[in-house]
Amino acid sequence: MRISDRSAIAPFYVMDVWKAAADRQRIHGDVLALAAGQPSTPAPQPVVAAAQKAIVEQVLGYTESTGILPLKETIADYYGRREGVDVDPSEVVITTGSSGAFTILFLAAFDVGDTVVMARPGYPAYRNVLQALGCRVHELACGPDERFQPTLAMLEELPVPPAGLIIASPANPTGTIIDPAEFAAIARWCAEHGVLLISDEIYHGISFGDLSQLCAWQASREAAVVGSVSKYFSMTGWRLGWMLVPSRYRDAVNRLASNLTVCPPAVSQYAAMAAFCDESLTELDGHVQRYRRNRDILLEGLGEQAISKFAPADGAFYLYADVSHLTSDSTAWCARVLAETGVAMAPGIDFDTSNGNRTIRLCFAGATATMHEALERLAPMLRDF
Ligand SMILES: Cc1ncc(COP(=O)(O)O)c(C=O)c1O
Numbered sequence: 001m002r003i004s005d006r007s008a009i010a011p012f013y014v015m016d017v018w019k020a021a022a023d024r025q026r027i028h029g030d031v032l033a034l035a036a037g038q039p040s041t042p043a044p045q046p047v048v049a050a051a052q053k054a055i056v057e058q059v060l061g062y063t064e065s066t067g068i069l070p071l072k073e074t075i076a077d078y079y080g081r082r083e084g085v086d087v088d089p090s091e092v093v094i095t096t097g098s099s100g101a102f103t104i105l106f107l108a109a110f111d112v113g114d115t116v117v118m119a120r121p122g123y124p125a126y127r128n129v130l131q132a133l134g135c136r137v138h139e140l141a142c143g144p145d146e147r148f149q150p151t152l153a154m155l156e157e158l159p160v161p162p163a164g165l166i167i168a169s170p171a172n173p174t175g176t177i178i179d180p181a182e183f184a185a186i187a188r189w190c191a192e193h194g195v196l197l198i199s200d201e202i203y204h205g206i207s208f209g210d211l212s213q214l215c216a217w218q219a220s221r222e223a224a225v226v227g228s229v230s231k232y233f234s235m236t237g238w239r240l241g242w243m244l245v246p247s248r249y250r251d252a253v254n255r256l257a258s259n260l261t262v263c264p265p266a267v268s269q270y271a272a273m274a275a276f277c278d279e280s281l282t283e284l285d286g287h288v289q290r291y292r293r294n295r296d297i298l299l300e301g302l303g304e305q306a307i308s309k310f311a312p313a314d315g316a317f318y319l320y321a322d323v324s325h326l327t328s329d330s331t332a333w334c335a336r337v338l339a340e341t342g343v344a345m346a347p348g349i350d351f352d353t354s355n356g357n358r359t360i361r362l363c364f365a366g367a368t369a370t371m372h373e374a375l376e377r378l379a380p381m382l383r384d385f
Pocket of ligand 1: 037096097098099100123168171172200202227228229230240241
């Protein structure tokens with residue numbers, strides 16, 4: 001029996017680091033986890049209470065394939081309160097993580113051979129899933145001069161408008177936020193040229209500087225907006241996300257959603273309604289304050305050591321660092337750092353297949369004590385360079 005050609009996509013290399021870190025943790029119990037892109041905290045307390053109640057009181061069978069109405073209403077209301085966007089519950093589609101939203105959107109909007117544009121460095125699953133679906137991926141090399149985000153000028157230089165453009169702001173792995181005016185101009189350009197803008201907003205809520213996080217629907221309702229409870233809401237394993245989709249996609253999305261997953265996890269849907277209440281948001285904003293402290297501690301501490309070239313970490317919980325003066329093989333280098341210090345970091349190769357051998361990503365969503373400890377352990381090693 002043959003294995004499909006379409007499955008020959010790149011793996012998620014960071015999983016190798018996770019495995020090595022898990023092995024070391026089992027043997028030495030001393031791993032500092034700065035590789036995985038997730039909070040170290042559980043879901044907000046009201047969500048935990050709502051989940052317990054749902055398990056006791058609900059049947060928790062299948063739900064409507066695009067999610068339960070009260071959760072759609074809660075999310076629509078949240079957009080009004082927090083993002084300044086008027087959303088109707090019928091425009092919200094609940095999905096199995098934002099990952100589920102991307103698969104549905106890609107299938108609903110793109111055919112085999114269509115070109116979709118994204119930034120490099122960028123979140124690898126977009127590229128890999130699109131390739132598995134037979135789409136062409138055109139990566140825009142976005143460096144420090146562009147603050148690691150696509151620009152309108154780059155799009156205008158394309159020989160023909162692509163079928164789609166994905167923008168993540170704040171971005172993974174860089175944490176950069178796209179300038180709101182530039183983003184609005186890009187959204188309008190996409191609408192005018194029949195390009196589906198997919199705005200990955202799953203890190204909204206986590207920002208540290210002056211740049212505001214524009215919801216794409218503030219600029220164009222032709223865009224698709226993707227959200228998730230994974231990052232700001234500290235609920236990665238609950239596998240719940242959502243998207244706001246223009247009405248022309250609604251039938252296709254409904255057909256795909258019901259066939260692909262039947263429905264998103266029921267217990268997560270009932271529990272997640274409590275994630276948007278004031279008590280939860282206060283708890284979550286407390287995490288964001290800690291992320292800001294952690295970011296500053298690492299920026300200062302690593303800057304005093306041998307690592308000082310970072311992408312501007314405007315939001316999310318990552319530092320993306322240039323380590324070209326230390327190594328030309330950051331995968332091997334991260335493995336060595338893990339073996340010698342117990343500090344787990346992600347090599348850049350997942351995010352940038354051209355230059356990722358000279359970059360690393362650190363996640364600072366852990367405890368502040370972990371950041372201090374990581375700096376202490378890295379110091380002797382970095383001094384040797
Ligand atoms: C930019 C970005 N988009 C999407 C995802 C997928 O998140 P989830 O499926 O947990 O919502 C991630 C996960 O790290 C991410 O960093």
